[in-house]
Amino acid sequence: MYRRIRLKTPLVLAIVLAVFQVQARADQIKLKNGDLLTGSIVKKEATTVVFKTNYAGTINVQWSEIENITSDEPVHLVLSDGSSLRGELVSTDPGDIGLEQENGGEEKNFSLMKTRYINPSPDLTGEGYKWTGNINAGGTLTQGNSETKGINIDGETVFRALKNRFTIGGYFHRLEDRGRNTQFNSRVNGKYDRFLEPQWYVYGNTSFENDRFRDLKLRSTAGVGTGYQIFETPNLNLSIEGGVNYINEDFYKAQDDSYPGLRWALRYDQMLFHSSTKFFHEHEVLMDIQQTSHYLLTSKTGIRFPPIFNFNASTQFQYNWDSRPAVGRKRADSILMFTLGYGW
The missing domain is CATH 2.30.30.100 (SH3 type barrels.)
Known part of the structure; x- marks a missing residue:
């Protein structure tokens, strides 16, 4: 019915x-x-x-x-x-x-x-700033025939406003084998950018670095220059910089040194696979003005995998080159890291 x-x-x-x-x-x-x-x-x-x-x-x-x-x-x-x-x-x-x-x-x-x-967002209109950053850590621990323990930490934070950008970053690496240090190095760097136009900016930068196994007690740098922000979006960032720096090097055993240098730097990151994975690369080159055959290179390249509640995993390759190392030290140093981190 x-x-x-x-x-x-x-x-x-x-x-x-x-x-x-x-x-x-x-x-x-x-x-x-x-x-x-x-x-x-x-x-x-x-x-x-x-x-x-x-x-x-x-x-x-x-x-x-x-x-x-x-x-x-x-x-x-x-x-x-x-x-x-x-x-x-x-x-x-x-x-x-x-x-x-x-x-x-x-x-x-x-x-x-x-x-x-x-x-x-407020940082693009001059009404506020945007704060982003990440911190990552990884470690090793073995016992038995070999007894090693190590820790790798790196991170960076950026405050971005319409005309100003502050960047602070660094890393810390330490590795022990049966109580004996086999790796001990760290670096802290900072930079201030003042945007004169939407893409052109001037900057001031500084860094402090220590590495016992390169006989480097403290390398400090300070400089100024100009940069161009080619891309700055949530999915793609690319900038290039050039300027002058003053480098001062204190060694544990070798003779201390200081010299003026030219600086070149590049920063690049891009989201891949439907914005789920980030590829990043950055490097900095410092060349001695007085002896152009002497230069320093620091770089890192890696992939940061999809985040879950702002937590992510990453793999990263760091490479350092000194064309004039201390006596008995090698020119190249590298480290491959697998870390877990937090981003914001």
Whole structure:
């Protein structure tokens, strides 16, 4: 036995209107190929828009492929000239963007290409800073025919504001075999960057290094220079630097030394495999101005694997080269580390 259920016309209309109202309240992106995406705008900080959808999760949309973009809620917009606006994005001519300003301000229309940021983080607008960093540790312990124990620690933290960036990092390595040290070295470095333009900056840097098995009691450096931030995004970072440094070296047995030098440095990291794994590489070269055949190289290259609750695993290869080591010491030193760490 079946019962026929009648829906009153007003109820049907109310349901239909509610559905259309929900759809209308979604942010929308119209692509140049005619596709229409609905969801919510998270941010635009580089060449892509982070867009959250119910059907595909969070996706990245190339800004250059967008014909029109609208929002249901006010957004924070920063233009290429640095001006800051707040309001709802409204439909306008293809290739343009419209903004209904908050507090009854006049509607503005301008080219999509003049939009630098949407909902940027505070460090990009000068209203605050972003603090990132990581610390990693690994160790070994063996007993029996061999008795060894060791620890490897490295880390770095970066404070980034619109015009300023502070970087502090370092490492500590120690290894014992039957109570006898077989590795004992450490390094601490710091750098301050002052951005004159969005990509150009000047810097001051310093470092302090100790390595008993290279007879190095303390190598201290200090210098200034300029750098260029080629990329700076959550998924890709690349910078190059050049300048001058003064190097002072104190040894346990060898004769102490000091000299002016030229400095070259590179930093690169990129997210791989759908932004789950990070590849990183950085190196620094210091060359003696008085004896150009004498130079120092420090580098590290590695992969940091997918994080779980900000904890991650990494493998890292560190390599140091001194073309003029202390008597009886080798030019090259290297270490391969497997560590667990925490990032923020």
